[in-house]
Each structure stands twice: as structure tokens, then as C-alpha cells.
Amino acid sequence: MTKSYEEIPLTPIADMPSTMNITGLWRVIRPVVDKKKCKKCTICWKFCPDAAIVLVEGVPEIDFRFCKGCGICSHECPSKCIVMVKEGSD
């Protein structure tokens, strides 16, 4: 919602962190993790450019509020346990 120039601060400042900006809506493909095949190497977590992977006992959980479906985790996974599927499919 565009604010009038009188309502915005003089200095371009943000009073909330960028985590308030939900960017996961950009996604057209999404990662699906086969947790049984996961070797807990954490490479996917290290490579995710948006910190959209949270490790739960070493196994990746995708934070879909921020995952943009870039596929880097899937590409880097040595045990091939992350596959990218089209959004809207199961």
C-alpha cells in the first residue's frame, strides 16, 4: 500500500526485519525431502542461499515461507534424497 510522502520517514529506514517479507510465493518448483535416504551431511543446509532450510536432528526441514525453489539443495545433495517437483503437484 503506497503511503503519502508525508507519512513515510525522512530517512529510508525499515523498522522490521526482512524475515517479515514472505518471499516463498515466488516458487514454481519445490524441494521434497526423502528423510529416510538422508545421511545428515547438512550440505543442503550449507548451500541454501536463503537460509530456508532448518535442521531437525540433522535432517532438513524446508521453510516454505522463504524457499524460492531454486533447486540448489537438490543439486548438491550427494545421496540424492531431495527432488524438485512442480508446485501444485503432489
Added chain:
Amino acid sequence: MRSLMTGNYASAYGAKLSRAEVIAAYPITPQTSIVEKLAEFVSTGELNAKFVPVESEHSAMAACIAAETAGARTYTATSSHGLTLMHEVLMWASGARLPIVMTNVSRAMAPPWSVWVDHMDSIAQRDTGWLQFFCQSNQEVLDTIIMAYKICESKGVMLPAMIIEDAFILSHTSEPVDIPDQEMVDSFLPAYAPEFKIEVGKPMGFGSLVKPDQYMEFRYKAMLGMKAAHDRILRVEQEFKQVFGREHGGLLELYRCENAEVVLLTAGSVAATAKDVVDSMRSKGVPVGLARVRAFRPFPHDEIRALGSRVAGLGVLDRSYTFGAAGAMFSEVKASLYNCPKRPVTKNYIAGLGGRDITPKTIERVFEDIQLVTKRGEESEVEWVDVAGLPRWWR
């Protein structure tokens, strides 16, 4: 206290008296002695400031931006290629509404390599959102730095300022300069207290992304800041005069323009030479005057219109050239005058590039030429002055 000092020392004293808290700078000819003097002030404890020696002018400005964002009053100085290297971060300083004050010792751009005065470096930064003050004397350099902090830090303005001093003619030439008392400066210039700064316990993001739905409103606000600077410059100078007993002419200084038929408009140290020429021509009964652009940003459009409507001829002497166009001041002056019902004949003179002397003789010939074209009604020519191979002007 009166002292004999160079323009560069006048700059250093200006920053010291303004109690700059962070100074980040990289040395470049002919700015170096400003920074050397300030480093000396800091090392002897005369100035309580953090001195940050950096690896480039881009970093110098970046360091000032960071310190200013943290709420510190900052100062830097540069010249020529140093200034143009800063270009990107100059935009950042103004967009973030940080009232940084900087001296630029105006020096020609290379190639051909030159360390001497012209205004190309400063003029090339005219769109960065900085206030720009061209100075005529070392006293004006010192005074304008103190005034600039007060102008720029006011809530309605909040934009950075560039104090322009001509290479060598001011930077390395000693003149008597009055150094005001620190207590007087303190009473004139309060401590910097910005509305927004980096504060522990009050987290904020600075310079974050703004989408197309909100960007223009921020730029509009910056435009209002620059617009407000016009009146603020005049008011602060009047306050300065009350405290220190000096003034330097607002945005456009007029010298003997009353009843003048033709006026020469210029900026920087050459204005002092031109004033002598005006005096000698006036003593012979020739009605000429001089207008000196002191503030190039904000540009004194209203003042130029008022002047233009009462003179027959207005020559503009630019110490820089915008390739493919004309001298930048000339273009601005013409833009100011276009919508005036009564406007003078105008002509542009390009002179003094790369430190070439602009002598009283040259200025006299420029005045004679303005008189001639005014009589003939010729308009808007651009002529290069004192170039070998151009017989009309080559001495």
C-alpha cells in the same frame, strides 16, 4: 584570532571548529594538507575525533556514511579523481539523508594529467543530491564549512554539502583568515542530533529495498529537502553574520550590479579577479557588474531571474565544459531565464581549464564582448577563451 593560512588549513580549521567527530579521508593532490592538518589536530588532542585512514576515496565516503548513520558528525576532503571515484557513494549519502560535509579542492580531470584548478570534477557531481558551495576566499571556505553543518543538519534539509575550493589558487595560497572562537562556534552550531540513527535496543534497517510503489515518495522528500535548503542557506548566513560579523552573499552574490547594463556571472576564485576588473571599468564609467554563484546546488533560479530581468546582457564564465552542450552554469542560467518575459542576451565563455590563468585582461575582453553581443542582439553562443590557435582570443 587572525592568522595567515592556506585554503586547505582554513578547511581543516572549519572542520575542527565544527567539532567533526569522525574524519575519514584518503590523500590526493592538492587536498593532502587538509587531511594532514586534521590528523595533526587529532594526534595532539586538539580535536577529539576518530581519524580513519582508508584505502580509497570510495571507502572514505563509505566510512563517513557509516559513522554519520551512527549519529556522528563527519568530515572528509578530496579532489578531482578522488571525488569522481566517490560518485556512487555520494548518491548513497544524499539518499540516506546524511548531512556529511566535505571539502572538494576543485581540480581538472585527466587526461591530459593536471593537478590545477577547474570545476569539471565538482560540476560532474551536480546530480548527486549534494549541496554545492563554490568559495572565493579562504575565509569563506572556513565560514562555509561551519554554516554548512548548520544548514544541512536542520530537519527540513538533511542532505550533505560539498565545499568547493579552487586548487592551488585557494588551497595553497595564504591569506589572512579570522579563526573564530570555539565558544562562539559552539553557541552557533549545536551538536548533531539526528532523528534516525543506529541505536542499541532500537533495531532498524538502513537503506533497505523499496519497491516501485514507494520509491518516488522518498525521492520527493529529498527534493523538498533541497528546496528547503534555499531559505535555510539565507537564514543561517544571517545568523552567522549576527554572531561573527561576516557574510558571503547568500546563494548568488551580486557585486556592483546596481544600474549595470551587462553583468558577468561566474563562480569560485576568479570572481575576486573579476571584481577588480569591475572596479576599474566602473571607475571609467562603464556600467558593468559581477554575479557570483555561491550555491550551485540548490541553484539560485529566482535570484538569476531577478537579475536577468534588469540587465541587457549576461555573460557566463564557466571553468568547466559539458561536452556536447555548453558550460554547466550557462545551461542552468539559460534554463532559469527562459520563462522570464524580459530576459537578457546571454553568452558563454569557457576559460581557465586545467589551471590556466584567467587574467584581468581576459575578463576585460570578456566584458567588452558581452557589451558587443548585447548591442548586436546575438544570443547563446559558447566561446572558448584564451585558446592558442583561436586568434580572436589568443593574447
